[in-house]
């Protein structure tokens with residue numbers, strides 16, 4: 001047993017709604033009705049369904065992570081962060097690779113939107129992507145051309161994100177303990193690369209099972225295809241919740 005209630009376990013899961021349009025995403029939400037999970041909207045759905053879909057999620061009471069991974073010059077990211085904050089999402093992200101000034105600009109964008117009062121004063125959690133969970137050690141060194149271990153590269157971005165005032169990072173569950181050691185327990189870790197035992201890896205590289213990720217101390221685990229691609233998505237998420245509660 002982990003000590004998590006069923007509701008707490010569900011609340012650690014961010015379901016990735018990687019769909020081409022709102023209709024398919026809404027069907028999944030109907031399938032999962034009543035399960036208090038977080039919802040992650042990425043670029044595929046947001047570029048198609050836009051702010052109206054985010055508004056409908058918020059009206060339905062969901063916590064929303066808008067995963068657009070902004071990576072641009074500081075002034076542009078500041079403006080993007082301001083616009084995203086006005087959508088009233090609970091969390092959004094930028095790429096750590098944009099550097100400290102870009103990440104600070106994102107925080108300035110949040111402050112500017114809040115100063116305008118259009119979000120009711122609600123401050124989103126802002127996190128930075130470290131290295132994508134699809135990136136392996138070999139790809140990091142041989143293709144991207146960054147020397148050293150994935151762990152060192154992730155920690156470098158995590159500490160940079162913390163120094164820029166961000167609230168956490170996206171990383172693999174494999175790096176959670178190192179991130180917490182370097183940046184503190186309160187610094188949030190949001191971890192994709194979650195695969196229940198026996199599930200297809202797809203394009204993910206640095207993976208762990210849900211219970212392994214929880215044991216590492218991850219704050220939130222992002223799970224897409226193991227739920228959305230299942231014949232019975234509700235049964236799939238219920239099984240993950242059971243695994244997290246420790247009743248398996």
Ligand SMILES: O=c1ccn([C@@H]2O[C@H](COP(=O)(O)O)[C@@H](O)[C@H]2O)c(=O)[nH]1
Nearest residue numbers: 016042131132133192193222223224225
């Ligand atoms: O490093 C990263 C950053 C973001 N993601 C996103 O998480 C989900 C994972 O989906 P699965 O179907 O469970 O693989 C997806 O929306 C990615 O864009 C990530 O995987 N890794």
